[in-house]
Amino acid sequence: MRISVAVITYNWPDALELVLMALAAQSELPHEVIVTDDGSQPATRELLERLARDYPARLVHLWQPDDGARMSRARNRAIAAAQGDYIVLLDGDMVAERHFIADHRRFARRGCFVQGSRVLTDAELTRRMLEHRLTMPGFFSRGVERRRHTLHLPMLARWYARPSTKRRGIKSCNMAFWRDDLLRVNGFNEAMTGWGREDTELAVRAFHAGLLRRDVRFSALATHLYHRTRKHLVDNPNDRVVMDTIVRRLTRCELGLDRHFAEFSMPPPDLRPVPDSGG
Structure with a gap:
């Protein structure tokens, strides 16, 4: 089973660097890391080209023009481009614990998708993590919310799954x-x-198609770097799309992944330099 990690990002290269460093230090490396970029400025590309010089896994950068928040399109492009059998979706402000990939492999089951958890941080802890290149706070660290999600307890995780x-x-x-x-x-x-x-809308269609959800707690840990959120947006038009999917029991969306197959009929290039063959 080859694992592709699809990391979505937008104009926060400092956070992305920490995310990619954590993925490079995994106890089990993914087959590839695809950074799917919703229109960042050139600093993100410059970061990726620098990290690619000695990155331990295939590293891909997909960029689309900044035309508002188009997370669905960005993620679909990564899925279409992926060479792996299994796709781990990760935000560009989520710093993975060192067993993150191995845990996701352990909890993968046919007929299911996996929902992981996250440790929440405050602004000061996020500043310290970025400044000192910290990849996982401890249970007693200051500035942590959902402290239980710092604990790596694989045996207990099976009960939640x-x-x-x-x-x-x-x-x-x-x-x-x-x-x-x-x-x-x-x-x-x-x-x-x-x-x-x-x-949520994707998960609803997955349920309609017969898939089940497995929650992973105490494994596949990741720390969410603090930033301001629009979580409490009132009268979100996307809520109406979710309700329509529920009412009509849809399993597929019309504007989806299949729009990008032609673009990625050939795999996108690996950013890492081609090894010198000598001679």
Whole structure:
């Protein structure tokens, strides 16, 4: 099973650098890391070219023009480009604990997708993590919310991973699917732009298609770097798309993943330099 990590980013290269450093230090490396970029300025590309010089896994950069928040499109492009059998979705402000990839492999099951958790940080802890290149706070660290999510307890994690179809707590910042399941439901719905709910809508279609959800607690840990959020947006038009999907029991979206197959009929290039063959 080859694991592709799809990291979505937008104009925060300092955070992205820490995210990519954490993925490079995994106890089990992914097959590839695809940074899918929703229109960042050149500093992000410059960062990736610098890290690619000695990155330990295939590293890809996909960029699309900045035309508002188009997270669904960005993620779909990464899924279409992925060479792995299994896709781990990760936000560009989510710093993975060193067993993150190995844990996701351990909890992958056919017929299911995986919903991971996150440690929340305050502004001061985020500043310290970025300044000192810290990848995982401890249980007693200052500035932590959801402190239990700092604990790596794989045996206990198995108890939480019983399959369900609950919609509460769906978040694509730490989520994983078999690639062929994403193809079956046509990925994220690109009719949804702006902040949020595209992950819930995808999960609803996955449930309608017969997939189950496995929650991973105490494993596949990641720390969310603090930033201001639009979580409490009132009258979000994306909520109406979710409701329509529920009422019509849709399994596929019209504007989805299949729009990008032609673009990635050939895999996008690895940013790492080609080894010198000598001679």
